[in-house]
Amino acid sequence: MKNKTVAGLLGIFLGDFGIHKFYLGKPGMGLLYLLFSWTAIPAVIGFIEGVMYLLSSEKDFQAKHGKRY
Template identity: 45%
Template sequence: FMGGYNSVVSPKSWLVTLLLCLFVGVFGIHRFYAGKIGTGIIMILLCWTGISAIWALVDLIMIILSKFKDGQGLLIQR
């Protein structure tokens, strides 16, 4: 179900989220865009570790599969 007042799909762009994760995902920028500020900050703090890179890879897979949610819990889909 897309559109309307009870939309279960995020208004955030799937393509923008994908590109941000692909190019600057290790810094968590895609999470800031999606409204996940807290985890975005954590990713910035961990960006010098391998943890952030693995986290970004998992996020990238979730975004590609349209299973990534925004800060409101709505799916960011194509």
């Protein structure tokens, strides 16, 4: 089970490197963020995603990013 607070803070502070995507188990997206980290685009998107994670309900966050069996 992933913690939405951790994912949100990683997105806000380290989103330009895609760390939040690696944390959420999406390494392909994480690599894409890492490849484009020399631009400002991943930083802006990471910040927005981090805020969205923090503002979402726990139920919605776990439904989308929680452990799947």
